[in-house]
Amino acid sequence: MAKKSDLLPGTLDMLILKTLTRAPLHGYGIALSIKRISDEVLQVEEGSLYPALQRLLLQGWVKAEWKQTETNRRARYYTLTETGRKQLGLELSEFDRMIAAITRVLREA
Amino acid sequence: MAKKSDLLPGTLDMLILKTLTRAPLHGYGIALSIKRISDEVLQVEEGSLYPALQRLLLQGWVKAEWKQTETNRRARYYTLTETGRKQLGLELSEFDRMIAAITRVLREA
């Protein structure tokens, strides 16, 4: 059974970093944002999201801060760091390179 | 360490199936073809290639036949089956869908 994943593997960290360029967000908000902007195509499961955020924290690409949300809940807000921004740039250009290469193979009749 | 893979995970099977739409090829030839057409960007390691070919055989998406190469070696030639062709169609449209969705997220300033 062709098991379709909700994401293209290897792209989640990039998507999260990109999402955080607009504004700091908590995890749940990041998932909602990606889902909404992708027209519901990209579904970030919690079991993918939170481990990914831990990775990004460990790498120092984001930092986290506990705050109150507008709806008065406690939540952990993630902010892109300067090295995170650099990393995003690297990942974006590598992604472009890959997609261009894959497209060449797929177009070659 | 941002460990860059030689492939975008989740795309190898599709690349192999696509490569076989042109003509039956042996494993080594598939790897060379993908590498060449992608301008050396996509490097299919043997440890990725042969397990992938086993998967495709198991699924019935390709079939294999031992033959002699033009250079007089024995090699296993893989041919795309009819269900393999259908599968490729599915994977291509799913890939397009994913890329379009990711692009929306990455473009959203």
Next chain:
DNA sequence: ATCTACCCATAGATAATCTATCTATCTGGC
């Protein structure tokens, strides 16, 4: 003879994602 390119394949490590599960609070409908 030995080196390089050609060819197949598996084992084990690594990484990323998913499913499933758990905790907890807030809001709205009944």
Next chain:
DNA sequence: GCCAGATAGATAGATTATCTATGGGTAGAT
């Protein structure tokens, strides 16, 4: 008052895919 559903966080375990490393072997050129 109570319950469902949305909001919010996190981890364990299974699954899958890739890479690294290794093994086997042949053909042709030097």
